[in-house]
Structures are given as C-alpha cells and as structure tokens.
Amino acid sequence: MKRKLLVLAALLSLCVLLAACKKSDDTISTPASTATSSAGPEATPEPTLPPYEANVLTGEPKGADYPEGQRITSVMVNNIVAARPQRGLSKADILFEIKVEGGITRFMPVFTDYKTIGEIGPVRSGRDQFFRLILPWQALYIHEGQSVVMQQYAIDFSYGNLNNNDGANGYRDYGRVNWAGKSYNNGTLALEHTMYTNSDNIQEYIDNNKVDMNKTYNSTFFNFVDYRLGTTRDLSNSIDSAYSDKYGPVVGDGEYVEIVHSQSYKTRFIYDSASNTYKMQQNYSDGQWRDTVDEAADNKVLTFPNVIVLYTDIHTYPGHEKTDLQYVEYAWGGVGYYCYGGKCEKIYWQKGTPLEALRLYYL
Numbered sequence: 001m002k003r004k005l006l007v008l009a010a011l012l013s014l015c016v017l018l019a020a021c022k023k024s025d026d027t028i029s030t031p032a033s034t035a036t037s038s039a040g041p042e043a044t045p046e047p048t049l050p051p052y053e054a055n056v057l058t059g060e061p062k063g064a065d066y067p068e069g070q071r072i073t074s075v076m077v078n079n080i081v082a083a084r085p086q087r088g089l090s091k092a093d094i095l096f097e098i099k100v101e102g103g104i105t106r107f108m109p110v111f112t113d114y115k116t117i118g119e120i121g122p123v124r125s126g127r128d129q130f131f132r133l134i135l136p137w138q139a140l141y142i143h144e145g146q147s148v149v150m151q152q153y154a155i156d157f158s159y160g161n162l163n164n165n166d167g168a169n170g171y172r173d174y175g176r177v178n179w180a181g182k183s184y185n186n187g188t189l190a191l192e193h194t195m196y197t198n199s200d201n202i203q204e205y206i207d208n209n210k211v212d213m214n215k216t217y218n219s220t221f222f223n224f225v226d227y228r229l230g231t232t233r234d235l236s237n238s239i240d241s242a243y244s245d246k247y248g249p250v251v252g253d254g255e256y257v258e259i260v261h262s263q264s265y266k267t268r269f270i271y272d273s274a275s276n277t278y279k280m281q282q283n284y285s286d287g288q289w290r291d292t293v294d295e296a297a298d299n300k301v302l303t304f305p306n307v308i309v310l311y312t313d314i315h316t317y318p319g320h321e322k323t324d325l326q327y328v329e330y331a332w333g334g335v336g337y338y339c340y341g342g343k344c345e346k347i348y349w350q351k352g353t354p355l356e357a358l359r360l361y362y363l
Helices: 128-137 148-156 199-208
Strands: 004-010 013-019 073-075 094-099 105-111 140-142 195-198 250-252 256-260 266-272 277-283 289-291 306-310 314-316 326-328 334-340 343-350 359-362
Touching: 094 128, 105 128, 128 140, 128 148, 128 326, 140 199, 195 199, 256 306, 334 359
Parallel strands: 004 094, 004 306, 073 140
Antiparallel strands: 004 013, 013 094, 013 306, 073 105, 094 105, 250 256, 256 266, 266 277, 277 289, 306 334, 314 326, 334 343, 343 359
16 A cells, blocks of 8 residues: 555644555664573574665655655645645645645645656645745745745745746646636636646756756655564554543544644544545535545545644744734644554654754654
C-alpha cells in the first residue's frame, strides 16, 4: 500500500495528512542486541540489512521509477467550499491542511515527482505558514499570487524561481462545475476558483525558467519506521476512549477524529478497518458532511493510513487585521496526536527556525 500522510492545522492546531503507513521519530529505536558474558553462548549475529534507500516523503523503499536526485514539489490548492471538489489531491504523498484568513483552510499537497501529478487545482495564492514547512526541503512551491508576508519570505530566503507565482503556467477552466452546480460560465462561480495546472505545464515552467530541479536529500521528511524491519509503529500508549483535551478542538477515539478549524470549517476522518485507512470528510455550507474527493480521479475519496494533528497558536498578524492574514507559530513546538490503525497516540513536535525541519516525537 502506498503510504500517505495527512497533516492538518486548525484553530490552535495544525493538521498533517500523511500517506505513510509506518511512522516514528527520534524516540523510537530498533531492538537492542542482548549482551552475553564470556562464559555464555555466543550471541546470534544480527542479519545484515541492505542499504536504507527510502522515498524522501513516504519512507517507503524507492521503486525502479523513483526520481533520484530530484527536488520535491508542493502546490497551493484552494479549499474554500465553492472550490470543491479539487483535482489531483489523491496523488499527493503528504497533504497539509492549515487555517488561513476568514476561518477557511487551504491545502498544500507535496509530491515526490511532479511528472506524476497530472492535473491539479484550483491553484490558489501562497501563504507563509505552508512555505515555512517546505523551506528546509527547498521544494518547488507552486501557487497563484501570494500574501505580502509570503512575498517577503521568498525575498529573505532568496527563493527565486523555486517560488513559482503564476500557477506554473496555470490555465482557467471556465466551464468547471462545482459540487453545487455553480460555474464561472453561468455567472455563479468566482474566477479565483478556476485556475489549474498540470505536469506538462509545470515541466514547461521548469524548462523556460531553467529551474534547477536537482536536489539530493540525505534524510526523509519525517523519521519513519525503517521499512527494512517490516514493522509498523506500535501505539502502545493509544487513547481508547473519546477525548477533547485542553490543547484544541479535536474529538475522537482513534476511529473517528474531528478537527474544528473554525465555526464554518471542519474536517473529520472515519477509520475503516478493512482497508486500514481513514476516509476524509469536510463540512459544507449547507451543514452536511461530504466525502473529500479527487475530481481528476473519477471522484475517488481521499483516504489516509496516517493522520497527524499538531497544536500550535494561530492568530492574525499584527497590522494585518483588515485582511485577517494568519500567523502560525512554529518556533515553540507543542503537542499533537498521531492516528494510525484506528488508534491515536499523543506526540510532541518541534520545528524552531524557518530553516529547521518539522520533527515528531513520541511521548
């Protein structure tokens, strides 16, 4: 099964959706060898493992078609209710959801290989809370427009052509029809919900701008359980009963997880034991919960083996009250939950400076 990871950020919480089945961090270690005295039997030598060659985003072994030495790619995707359903999200290796202005959320899917994305969108403007997560990895960051803070981050960190600000040769699908039957062509859908791009257009942008897509990664995005061991994370400290703790608006019991980003934007995950995955749903303006689907994949429902919810402070940038531009605090670190196999376990996370990678630790 392909690993997927979902990371979400809500009001006082950050939510990450991972496509990865096996997850760990620095507090997890392989079993220690047993010491023996000189008088005892000789210890059985541990088997020699092949070299660790994992996909940088999923922790899975690299396949024959793995894009070795290639920079990862991230895209800003609209998640305002009118923009649903989106296209291309099911291809993501990691999907981030974080609150932006007005109580809405936005998605940032991250891909190992931009050539496999296909069509994706609606593409929307860049925000620094997403950019700071992929900055340590020097990903190609694709969006249409950007906040003034995001623009300054790109300048400060000399991001150049890696900060693509035209949707990678994005194009308008004026005839697209959203979940409610609204379309730009019939005058009921705003223009901002019609921008898309695809792998061919991204390739054209890379070629025309001579973007350096060569990048060697010496570690994976997270410190995954070693695939060579054939094991998964043991949620020995899992939460067995429903909870709603002081850290933020999350309720669930491991088989049902609900995140409240704001009064009008909520996301939930329902565990299916047959597939060992969580089905993703979101609430709509009519008060109904609907499956989150990929329109480009015949309305395939998004599912994730792993769901990570991280708590942090999210508030309006001082001086940007008029636009409600949101600041997400990464420097402090904090607590969160890792959900896998119908169980949730409390974790701790750290990031620190913009150039430090996001790290997860088991308590």
